[in-house]
Amino acid sequence: MIRPATVALLLAAAGCHRSTDAASAPPTPRTDAAIAPASAALPPAPAPVVVVTKAPLPPVHLGVRATARRVKIFWGKKLLGATPFALERPRDSGPIDLLLRAEGYFPVHTRLYTHKNDAITVSMTKLADRMTLFGAKKEPAPPATATPPPAIETQPVSAPKP
Secondary structure, rough: OOOOOHHHHHHOOOOOOOHHHHOOOEEEEEEEHHHHOOHHOOOOOOOOOOOOOOOOOOOOEEEEEOOOOOOOEEOEEEEEEEEOOEEEEEOOOEEEEEEEEEOOOOOOOEOOOOOOOEEEEEEEHHHHHHHHHHOOOOOOOOOOOOOOOOOOOOOOOOOOOO
16 A cells, blocks of 8 residues: 555655645636636637629620611610611620511511620511511402492381371
């Protein structure tokens, strides 16, 4: 059996010493303030706010040409101009429905998309060339002879006698 005095002597020889007063005193409770450095008493600094903004997309360039001259281009009821026509729109802003009209030609509806630069050439069809269009129907022939319908004889209606 090892005596406490012998243990104290061995600890002192090893460079560790323990006073008997510390052994008899109750341990003091440790608090976070005693352990943490003095800067921990301050509230933590808020994290930096990082704002991520997308760079604006470059606009798209759209072009319209037609096989006829003086073709007017409408966007809804708004007249945009005449062919050849160039239009600049924000990228990915949605499709643009256009109406092309010219004197003596059928109107043409077309659509341009804004996801990339694009140009179209519209083939206009003359009204006289309507039979070249898909789905064209021949007009019915007029009646061979135009005779007036027979006259219907009517008798005057007399007023009732009193």
